[in-house]
């Protein structure tokens with residue numbers, strides 16, 4: 041069987057679905073056929089109850105909010121499922137949350153309404169699938185990619201059930217283990233971290249105050265992310281053996297460890313949610329494109345979760361790719377030429393260098409704070425205190441975290457409420 045599209049996105053996770061919806065909502069793509077191939081697409085909306093919070097939540101940046109608004113997805117999220125956080129407090133293991141060796145980012149101080157939002161991944165994913173542009177213009181194909189073929193004027197995706205789907209451009213968005221990246225012959229650099237992310241939800245004695253709390257411990261940082269129902273979501277990066285233990289220990293013992301890990305900043309802690317753990321790796325594709333094929337999201341780069349940047353970088357990739365392609369269409373190229381490498385290279389040059397900065401910064405932070413040398417400990421605390429006193433430095437870091445700094449795509453820079 042043969043089917044043809046102008047753009048075929050492999051992997052309809054948050055990033056892949058967003059690429060398709062952005063193209064579908066852009067007037068330059070009005071006559072183009074767009075499809076997403078996804079092995080496990082969501083079939084039902086997540087439960088509506090505010091207290092039904094899935095284990096997988098993320099911090100979404102201002103830039104991501106703007107990208108999702110553009111496709112009409114953000115507007116579909118119910119306020120009871122979105123927790124805006126106004127402040128972020130980060131401190132070193134040997135410092136105090138509000139004393140020396142800490143840094144306090146505040147939305148109000150920087151002229152921002154807030155610093156971002158904590159939302160469940162599944163609700164954001166559903167909102168993209170349910171957005172008008174996705175529903176009306178994107179063909180959703182359920183199936184698993186097993187092969188790729190490249191011809192001069194198109195590429196073809198081969199599915200496990202034998203279907204063959206042709207497209208002028210194939211976008212690889214199938215996550216960090218990306219089959220499409222491997223099938224396209226693109227290599228990666230990177231390594232596995234000797235760390236895992238332990239996740240759960242907790243109730244705390246003191247309210248979270250719409251603040252994200254993060255303390256750097258020698259084995260890795262622990263974050264308390266505020267949830268809309270008053271609980272906090274935990275992401276604790278720690279050794280694999282410790283993460284294994286946290287998953288099976290009694291809730292009371294885990295609660296005790298979680299309280300100590302943030303030095304009692306939120307008082308007593310009670311575990312109130314399922315528990316899980318994720319392996320962590322850094323991956324960066326050596327190339328982002330070849331003729332008729334381009335990478336976005338985790339398929340191009342996987343980053344340590346300590347700065348909550350993974351999917352945010354993926355949304356920036358999506359916006360940048362669609363901006364580049366829209367400019368070419370506006371200039372009058374034929375839609376069949378969208379997959380030409382010379383066009384895709386513009387996107388690659390733009391996003392590869394931006395993502396390399398983010399990957400390097402976050403990896404460097406993980407190493408710096410994981411180093412137990414006492415002189416470095418002193419330097420870290422002094423550095424954090426100095427940063428806390430410098431509004432200019434804090435604004436720069438916040439611009440990066442909000443996704444609006446650096447070489448941001450136009451739709452992210454131009455704020456449309």
Ligand SMILES: Cc1cc2nc3c(=O)[nH]c(=O)nc-3n(C[C@H](O)[C@H](O)[C@H](O)COP(=O)(O)OP(=O)(O)OC[C@H]3O[C@@H](n4cnc5c(N)ncnc54)[C@H](O)[C@@H]3O)c2cc1C
Pocket residue numbers: 050051052053054055056077078079080097098099100183184185186213214215216218219220237239275318336337338339345347348349350351352353354
């Ligand atoms: C503990 C933890 C906390 C995190 N916190 C944050 C945070 O706060 N903020 C943040 O920005 N990021 C965070 N991240 C990172 C974030 O979760 C990822 O960056 C994001 O989910 C990647 O999205 P994606 O769409 O690129 O890939 P994925 O979500 O992996 O989606 C890939 C899709 O491709 C499909 N697929 C795969 N193979 C095939 C195939 N052969 N055929 C068809 N379909 C296929 C899969 O079914 C899947 O739906 C966190 C990560 C972890 C582990």
